[in-house]
Amino acid sequence: MLSRRKSTWRLRALLLLAGLAAAWLAAALGRSAELASARPSIVVIQTDDQTVRMLHSSFVGPNGRKHRTMPNTIGLIADRGVEFTNYYSSIPVCSPSRSALLSGQYGHTSGLIRNVGVLGGARGLSTSPVWGRNLAVALKRAGYYTAHFGRLVNGYGNGEGYSDPKVPPGWSNWATDWTPGIARRFYGYKLNVNGRIVGPIGKLRYQARRNKDPRSCPDGGLACSYHTDQITTRALRVIRHAPRRPLYIQIDYEAPHGVADGNGTSEPASRHIGSAVRTPVPKPPGFNEFDISDKPKALRAGSRKLTRAEITQLRERWQNELESLRAVDESVGRVIRTLRRTGRLRNTYVFFVADNGAFFGEHRYSRSKFLAYEPSANVPMMVRGPGVKRDRRSGAIVSNVDLAPTIADLANVRLMIPPDGRSMKRLFRYPRRIGRRAVILESYRLPSRALYSHLEDEGIPVPDDLGASASATVPAVNYTAIRAGRYKYIEYERGGRELYDLKLDPGEVSNRIHWRAYRRVARRFERQIKWRRFCSGATCRKGTGRLPLPKLGRR
Known part of the structure; x- marks a missing residue:
């Protein structure tokens, strides 16, 4: 009798242990499945008027030493992922390009073709179907915590553009430039922070007076008033404190674009003023082009070679814009470090792009963009993240209209308006597959x-x-x-x-x-x-x- 009881007890114990083991295994498998199916976070870092040459440039400081302009960006994104050398801005102008990122559509499809007015800019975007059906709206509906920091499009916060402080559809967190006219300011600007207008932040023309930001900058919190530092700090707060669900964060820097209400050149952070003072302006093939007789008549009309004075101004502009990008590069490092410390980096895609490029003397053009030539239309694009090959360069031809469908594909989200572009996800794993793609x-x-x-x-x-x-x-x-x-x-x-x-x-x-x-x-x-x-x-x-x-x- 006693022997039978012992056998029954042992059988029950074994069954209990087996049940516990099965429960533990099911829980472990469930957690693994949950992790495997977890949607990734996505961070898009976008600069304004940055060329590919700037990305890979070096600057020469007062001591004559040469330094890479963007070592963090290259080392933490390109070297850990894929750089696309044939990435194009479909309309190489600020507002249409930024609208294309959110819509995945060419300007001739969306109708967003200008920088300002009803055909583009903030006014055009706010009256377009893209306003309420863009990438951010689709991601937020799918459960993403969405946040935008920095520059939106021209005319946001302007009575002639769009001046409703209400946060646009699709955004959980909003700290976006609220700017009168078309002025861009790196000090003395205002932000629309979740529907409340904040600022001016810092003093207008701050760096022109050679005042100094706190020595703790760029890591000194909101006391760092330089635009690049400020919006990065606000983005880092979201990364640290947002709900534990997938993030979509878009950080739009003003740099290296010039100041519209100043002398037309960029404003570096006070700590970087003069750091590139001995840097020459590059003179690639086509610089101050000698013979333009084979160009179309409309481009030849009124064209003349640049003068020495204009080339000197180009050099000063090149130096200022490289100096302004140094703060962007510091910010890239801050974003990556914060993603790592919060445990999010492993399941986060980080994109670095520019809205369009700019001319620095190529084909006799001393500034601006707009035309289809390479300095204007071919711009930086790189990505790192899960499943992305490391330290690769892809020659595949891609466009800013591909970003929205790519991000939607990564997030397993369906866009609300049909895109003209296509997902680049396959190229992340197979970057050498060039294909026979054409972009407009x-x-x-x-x-x-x-x-x-x-x-x-x-x-x-x-x-x-x-x-x-x-x-x-x-x-x-x-x-x-x-x-x-x-x-x-x-x-x-x-x-x-x-x-x-x-x-x-x-x-x-x-x-x-x-x-x-x-x-x-x-x-x-x-x-x-x-x-x-x-x-x-x-x-x-x-x-x-x-x-x-x-x-x-x-x-």
Whole structure:
């Protein structure tokens, strides 16, 4: 009898242990499944008017020593992930480019084609379907904690643009530049912090008086009033204290863009003033171009070579903008360190991009952007995160219209408006797969006024002139361009075409549109551009097929 009781007790004990083991295993498997299916956090860091050359530049200080301008950005993102060397801004101007990031659409699809007014900028964006159906709205609906810091688009906080302090749809946390007119300020600016206008923060023209930020900056909290430091500090607070759910954080720096109400150059943080004082301006192929006779007439009109005085001004602007990027680079390091300390880095994708580039003397242009040439349209883009190959460079041709579908793909979220771009996720794992992709570069060209019927229905007048209105020194010419393979093909509305072989001519000095060796290439692009200029959705994502090679040796 006693033996039978012992056997029963042992059996019960074994069953209990087996049950506990099964429960522990199920819990462990459940936790593993939960972790495996956990949506990643995403951080997008965007600069304003930064060129690829700036990203990889070095500066020379007063002591004559050379230093890398952005060592954190290169070391913590590019070296830990993939850099895309053929990433393009579809409309190389601030507001249209930033709108494309949120919509995933070309300007000719969304209708957001200008920097200000009803066709773009804050006013255009706020009256567009993109305002309430963009990437951030989709992510927030899917459970993401979304936060925006810094610059939105031109005219936000301006009575002629959009001046409603209410936080726009899609954002859980909002600390965005609230700026009168088109002025950009690195000191003495205001922010819309979750519907409350804060500021001025710091003193206007602070660095011009050689005053100093606290020595603790950039890590001194909100006492650091320099714009780059301030919005980074606010972003870090969200990373540290936001609910334990996936984050979407977009940090939009003003740097290295010049100050619109000052002398036109950027304002570095006070600690960086003069640190690049001995740095020369780069003079790549095409700098102060000697012969522009092969350029279209609209670009030749009024063009002249830069003077010595203008080149001196270019050098000073180059130095100031590199100095302003030093604070951005410090901020990249702060963001990565905070993600690591909070345990989020392992499941976070960090993107570094620019809205558009800028000219520094190439093709005789001393400033601005807008045109389809490489300094203006080809901009920095790199990413690190789970599953992304380390220390790789990809030559795949991609665009800012690809960012929204990529982020939606990573987050397993469906966009609310059909994108023209496509996900780059596969390229993160296989960066050497170039494919036969074509992307569109365009100015302010529109398919029809029908895009703006929603404005006319509300009694908002739409300008009769839907043409270009470039900023600064480049001509206001409408164009559509295709970037595919080794080529770039450009057609201008007023007449004139360009064809560049970027493999042989990265400086875009020799227009090969009339070369016999490139006749088949030109004809292919003539056919392609007829339908690509008005593409939408899946038609924009069609490949080019195998592009013909030039018959070299024939001019």
